[in-house]
Amino acid sequence: MVTSVTTIRPDLDGLPAYVPGRAVPGAIKLASNEVPLPPTAPVLAAIAEAAAGGNRYPDLATVALTARLAQALGVDASRIATGCGSVSICQQLVQATCLAPGDEVLFAWRSFEAYPIVTQIGGATARTVPLDGDLRHDLDAMAAAVGPQTRLVMVCSPNNPTGTVVTRAEMERFLAAVGPDVIVALDEAYHEYVTDPDAVDGLTLLDAHPNLVVLRTFSKAYRLAALRVGYAIAAPEVATALRKVCAPFSVSSVAQAAAIAALDDADALLAACPEVVSERVRVRDALVAAGFRVPPSQANFIWLALGQLTADFAAHCLEHKVIVRPFHPDGVRVTVSSVVENDAFLAAASAFAP
Numbered sequence: 646m647v648t649s650v651t652t653i654r655p656d657l658d659g660l661p662a663y664v665p666g667r668a669v670p671g672a673i674k675l676a677s678n679e680v681p682l683p684p685t686a687p688v689l690a691a692i693a694e695a696a697a698g699g700n701r702y703p704d705l706a707t708v709a710l711t712a713r714l715a716q717a718l719g720v721d722a723s724r725i726a727t728g729c730g731s732v733s734i735c736q737q738l739v740q741a742t743c744l745a746p747g748d749e750v751l752f753a754w755r756s757f758e759a760y761p762i763v764t765q766i767g768g769a770t771a772r773t774v775p776l777d778g779d780l781r782h783d784l785d786a787m788a789a790a791v792g793p794q795t796r797l798v799m800v801c802s803p804n805n806p807t808g809t810v811v812t813r814a815e816m817e818r819f820l821a822a823v824g825p826d827v828i829v830a831l832d833e834a835y836h837e838y839v840t841d842p843d844a845v846d847g848l849t850l851l852d853a854h855p856n857l858v859v860l861r862t863f864s865k866a867y868r869l870a871a872l873r874v875g876y877a878i879a880a881p882e883v884a885t886a887l888r889k890v891c892a893p894f895s896v897s898s899v900a901q902a903a904a905i906a907a908l909d910d911a912d913a914l915l916a917a918c919p920e921v922v923s924e925r926v927r928v929r930d931a932l933v934a935a936g937f938r939v940p941p942s943q944a945n946f947i948w949l950a951l952g953q954l955t956a957d958f959a960a961h962c963l964e965h966k967v968i969v970r971p972f973h974p975d976g977v978r979v980t981v982s983s984v985v986e987n988d989a990f991l992a993a994a995s996a997f998a999p
C-alpha cells in the first residue's frame with residue numbers, strides 16, 4: 646500500500662540512498678573498509694564491563710573519553726567534540742554552519758558518499774568540484790569555487806574512495822586562499838594508514854587556523870566500527886557548537902569505554918597497520934600489472950577506475966564470493982585486508998574479462 650504523508654519533506658525523495666555493504670554468507674567482505682580482526686582482548690573486556698551498566702544513561706558530555714583523547718592528541722579538552730561516528734560529526738558540522746536557504750557545502754567529487762547526504766538533510770546546497778586527472782583533490786579549483794554562500798568545505802584525505810592524499814603544502818595554500826571565515830573540515834578517517842611524509846596531518850595546522858576542523862574516528866584502525874565513536878578537533882568555539890547540535894547521549898557508555906580502552910591499547914591495535922600498508926602496495930602492483938587503472942593509495946582500500954565496467958566488475962567479484970563496493974559508473978573501492986582475503990580478490994580480479 647502506498648500512503649501519502651504530506652508533511653514529510655518532499656526533497657527527501659531525492660536523497661541519495663546510502664548503499665550498505667552487502668552481507669552474503671561465506672563471502673569475503675571488502676566493501677566497508679573495516680579491519681577483519683576483532684577488537685583486542687582489553688577492549689573486549691572494557692566493553693563487557695560497560696555493558697553491565699547498560700541500565701544507566703551514558704555520560705552526556707563524554708568527559709572521560711574527551712580527557713583521554715586530549716591526552717593522546719596533546720590538545721586541550723575544550724577543543725574536542727565527540728559524536729556517534731565521524732559521519733555524525735559531518736552532519737553536525739552542516740547543522741552548525743548552514744541555516745539560510747542557499748548556504749553551501751563544498752566538497753570534491755567523487756569523495757565520501759555521506760557528504761551529499763548530510764548536506765541535503767541539513768537543508769544546505771551541495772557544490773562539488775571534480776577530482777583532478779590523478780583522482781586527487783583539486784584544491785586550487787575548490788578555493789576558486791568558494792563563494793559568499795559557502796559555509797563549510799569538506800576535504801577528505803586520504804580520499805574515500807580514491808585513496809589519494811592532500812599534501813601539507815596544498816592544504817596550507819588552500820587554507821590561505823579560503824581565509825578564516827569558512828569552516829574547513831579535514832576528514833582523516835584513514836589517518837593511521839598514511840605513510841607519505843608529504844601528506845597533510847591536520848593536527849599540525851590547527852593552531853594557525855581556527856576555522857579548521859579535523860575529523861577522526863575509531864571505526865577503522867581502532868576496530869570499533871560497530872560501536873560508533875568519532876570526534877572532531879577544532880577551535881573551542883567550533884567544538885562547543887558541535888556539542889550543541891549533537892543528539893543527546895549519542896555516544897553510548899559502551900562506546901565511550903571501548904574507545905578509552907582502544908586508546909590505552911593503541912600500540913597493539915596499530916601494530917596491524919603496517920601489514921595493510923605493504924598489502925596495499927602488493928595488491929595495487931598486481932592490479933596495475935593486470936591492466937587496471939589504480940591510483941596509489943594511502944588508506945586501507947584501493948580504487949579501480951573502471952568507468953562503465955564498474956557494475957559488471959562488482960557482479961563478477963560477487964560470483965567469486967568477494968564483496969566490493971561499486972560506485973557506478975566511476976569505479977570500485979576494495980578494502981585491503983589480510984593476505985588470504987586479498988589473494989581471493991586478486992584471483993577474482995584477474996579472472997575478469999570485460
Ligand SMILES: *Cc1c(COP(=O)(O)O)cnc(C)c1O
Pocket residue numbers: 678729730731732733757801805832834861862863864865870873874875
Ligand atoms: C569510514 C569513514 C568515516 C568514519 O565513519 P564513522 O561514522 O566514524 O564510522 C568518516 N569519513 C570517511 C571518509 C570514511 O571513509
